[in-house]
Amino acid sequence: MRDVLKRSDIERARQELDARRTAMLKRHEAEIAALDASREEIELLGRLAEAFARKFPRPVAAPRPPARAPEIAVQRQAAPTTAPPARAAAKPRERAPVSGPAFKIFSRAVAESSF
Numbered sequence: 001m002r003d004v005l006k007r008s009d010i011e012r013a014r015q016e017l018d019a020r021r022t023a024m025l026k027r028h029e030a031e032i033a034a035l036d037a038s039r040e041e042i043e044l045l046g047r048l049a050e051a052f053a054r055k056f057p058r059p060v061a062a063p064r065p066p067a068r069a070p071e072i073a074v075q076r077q078a079a080p081t082t083a084p085p086a087r088a089a090a091k092p093r094e095r096a097p098v099s100g101p102a103f104k105i106f107s108r109a110v111a112e113s114s115f
Helices: 007-055 102-112
Strands: none
Touching: none
């Protein structure tokens, strides 16, 4: 049996779409109002921060000399030979040799420098 589309079916669908559209517009209106309120709060915060910065300016610090890069002792290994070379008297090192993960090397260099 064939379904027959009646004028009342079309009208009911139109009313349902109108109701959904109205509900959607109300939700959007509420979301836009919330976004506008957030924007106003952010703008107020910016104005307050500017007023605070004008009222309590930061003191100008004396310029610091440019920092030197820390010197890191690097050992190079010679190619292996058949006989080990004779060892000279070992001199005490001022710094530990570079070894280990990069962060540890960097941390050691920073700790030994005069920052």
